[in-house]
Structures are given as structure tokens and as C-alpha cells.
Amino acid sequence: MPQISFEIVAECPHTRARAGLVHTPHGIIETPVFMPVGTQATVKGLTQRDLAEDLGVSILLANTYHLYLRPGHELIRRMGGLHKFMAWPNAILTDSGGFQVFSLSGLRKIDEDGVVFNSHLNGDRHAFTPESTVDVQLAYGSDILMVLDECPEYPVSHESARQSMQRTVRWAAQANQYFLRRIAESPTRHALFPIVQGSMFPDLRRECATALADLDTDGYAIGGLSVGEPRPLSLEAVEATESILPRGKPRYAMGVGMPAELPEYVARGVDMMDCVLPSRNARNGYLFTSEGRVIIKHARYKDDERPLDPNCPCYTCRTHSRAYLRHLFQAGEILFSVLATRHNIQRYLDIMREIRHAIVSGRFPEYLRCVRSASHEAE
Numbered sequence: 001m002p003q004i005s006f007e008i009v010a011e012c013p014h015t016r017a018r019a020g021l022v023h024t025p026h027g028i029i030e031t032p033v034f035m036p037v038g039t040q041a042t043v044k045g046l047t048q049r050d051l052a053e054d055l056g057v058s059i060l061l062a063n064t065y066h067l068y069l070r071p072g073h074e075l076i077r078r079m080g081g082l083h084k085f086m087a088w089p090n091a092i093l094t095d096s097g098g099f100q101v102f103s104l105s106g107l108r109k110i111d112e113d114g115v116v117f118n119s120h121l122n123g124d125r126h127a128f129t130p131e132s133t134v135d136v137q138l139a140y141g142s143d144i145l146m147v148l149d150e151c152p153e154y155p156v157s158h159e160s161a162r163q164s165m166q167r168t169v170r171w172a173a174q175a176n177q178y179f180l181r182r183i184a185e186s187p188t189r190h191a192l193f194p195i196v197q198g199s200m201f202p203d204l205r206r207e208c209a210t211a212l213a214d215l216d217t218d219g220y221a222i223g224g225l226s227v228g229e230p231r232p233l234s235l236e237a238v239e240a241t242e243s244i245l246p247r248g249k250p251r252y253a254m255g256v257g258m259p260a261e262l263p264e265y266v267a268r269g270v271d272m273m274d275c276v277l278p279s280r281n282a283r284n285g286y287l288f289t290s291e292g293r294v295i296i297k298h299a300r301y302k303d304d305e306r307p308l309d310p311n312c313p314c315y316t317c318r319t320h321s322r323a324y325l326r327h328l329f330q331a332g333e334i335l336f337s338v339l340a341t342r343h344n345i346q347r348y349l350d351i352m353r354e355i356r357h358a359i360v361s362g363r364f365p366e367y368l369r370c371v372r373s374a375s376h377e378a379e
Helices: 048-054 064-069 073-078 082-086 098-102 130-140 158-184 202-213 231-242 259-267 277-283 315-319 322-331 334-360 364-378
Strands: 005-011 018-024 027-031 033-035 059-062 091-094 108-111 114-118 125-128 144-146 191-193 220-222 251-253 272-274 286-289 292-295
Touching: 005 334, 018 334, 027 033, 033 059, 033 334, 048 334, 064 073, 064 098, 064 130, 073 130, 082 091, 091 130, 098 108, 098 114, 125 130, 130 144, 130 158, 158 191, 158 202, 202 220, 202 231, 220 231, 231 259, 259 334, 259 364, 277 286, 277 334, 286 334, 315 334, 322 334, 334 364
Parallel strands: 033 272, 059 091, 091 144, 144 191, 220 251, 251 272
Antiparallel strands: 005 018, 018 027, 108 114, 114 125, 286 292
């Protein structure tokens, strides 16, 4: 029996785009969906009420590695799981922690059993295995868990990418077998997604996707994106796997992307995305609007009475001027991060709603052409 279910409600006949519904224990998620990143069980600058009630976020991403180190998965379990711990009513997806561990380079060692690493907080030694990361995420009570994978750096040789990909496949099979045993004893429902790897080599991507599809899991992720590769290669990596991954299961492109890239991934059959860009860039004064980017520190906004984005319905744009936002940024006020993050996440969510509406109404190719045209003009 599926732990979550996916329902396709509309498809674009000219691209691979589709609109759907993911049914989870904590609500229904309309796809395509963008998932804000709450690394430490919080999206910096926003409350859970801001996210769930005001912005309409139906699913958040939390980070397995960071929460494992602090406050610890056993504490979170004792507190009733991540939903209760952070007072979040909707779905939660947790990554496996693999990306963060493998980015530690000099602080970790990989073997067939998993990865041993030193905490970036205090140097303590820890280990992640395919099975232990399942246990950690079940302690969180995540609706969607990710398998432990090896995320190679870019660029990397074909042989190194092949060995890494094959290890990822072996780990995925181990994690899935263990997950199925754990779930058979669980009164709650959870889903596990394996992750397609293979660097930027289409043949390795296809081989990995074929092997993972045989696991018949509730969904699939495409990882190893946004690791320094040129954007066209990222899109090609998705294209290489889309036709192989089961049509009736949700596909999740990890760590993407800029606003103009979101519909490009959807056009290639992606249903779910996450990225730190809207929140991180907001705190740095880089704001996304329907009319292009705004770098709020620029002097031309010093006495600009206009809203940040006249087409945006968010509280920031309804209430405050660009001049006020620039003042807050220049003064280093916390309120700037709050208002800016609120707007940037609203912008990303609005883009996903526009994409979904375009698919359902049969206008997605036209929408995609308009986005591409605007992007070229901005360049």
C-alpha cells in the first residue's frame, strides 16, 4: 500500500509538464510545488503562521544533518516529532543529510557501509548509514524521507561518477528494504524517495534511474544539481531520467533554482523543487519581483515610494515602500530580513501557482515562451 499517493490532474501535450496532487498524512500538496527550506526546523525570519496561514505553504523541507547534530533526533522524537516540536501543521520532507556530509570533504570518510564524519560544530565523530538515516528521519516523523546518497562534486571523471552512482544505488536498495521493515511496524505513514545521481553524464543518470525505478518507491528525487555545473547541464540531467522514472510517481529536483528556471524544470516533468535562494538572497538584499530583480542597497531606491512589487499581494508589498526597505537594510535591522524573506517566498509560490494554472488551463507553452522571452531581455 502506498504511503503517499500522487494524482495527475492535468498534463501539457507539448511538454512533459503536469499538474497533480500529492496526498500525505499532513495534507494535500498541489503540484508543481516549491518547498521553502527550513534547515534548522525554521525558515529564517518567518513564523510557522506566516508560512502556513499567510503564504499557504503546504510542505517544508528540513535538514537531517543539522537537526541530527542539534538538538538531536532522539530529543525531537521525545518531543512528539518534528511537526509537534516546531508546531508545523502541514507536510515535512527531510533530506538525508548526504549533501551536507559530502560537502565536508576533509571531515568525512566514505566506505561501502556509509560515511563517517566529524561535526562542524564541535568535531565529534558520527556515522550515517543507509539504515541509520531512515531511523533518524522516522524519529523526526517526516512525511517524506530521502535515502542516503553520494553527491559527487562537479566536475568529476566518468569513472568516479560511475562508482559513486553505483554506491548510491546499493545504498538506496538497503535503505528501502530497511524502511519497508520499519514501516510494517509503524502506526504512522511515511514515504521514502531514492535519489538519482550520476553527475552530468546522461548514460549514468539513465542507468541510475533504471535501477531505482525497480525499487517501486512512492516517489523519486533527482540530486546532484546546483553543485557548480552550468545550468544547461542541470536541465539535461533531468531530461536524461524523466522518461525512465515512473510516470505515476512524483519527481523532485533537489536544490533548484532561480525564478526563470522553475518552469524549465516543470517542462521537463518535475513536480517538486526546493532551494535556499529566496530566503538567503532576501537576507542579502537581493529581491525577486515580477518585473525583475531588485538590489535594495542601490542608491536609486533611497527615496522610492513605490512598493517592492506592484503585482505582489504579500504584506511587504502592500505595506512598505522600497525606500523603507532600503533604510532597514542599510541600518542592519532584523525587520528587513523578515519583510524581504516574506516577499521572496511569496514570489516563488506565486510562480508555482502561475505554472500550475497555465498547465491546467492549457496555456503552459505560451507561459513558458513569455518567461524565456523576459529572461532573454533581462540578460
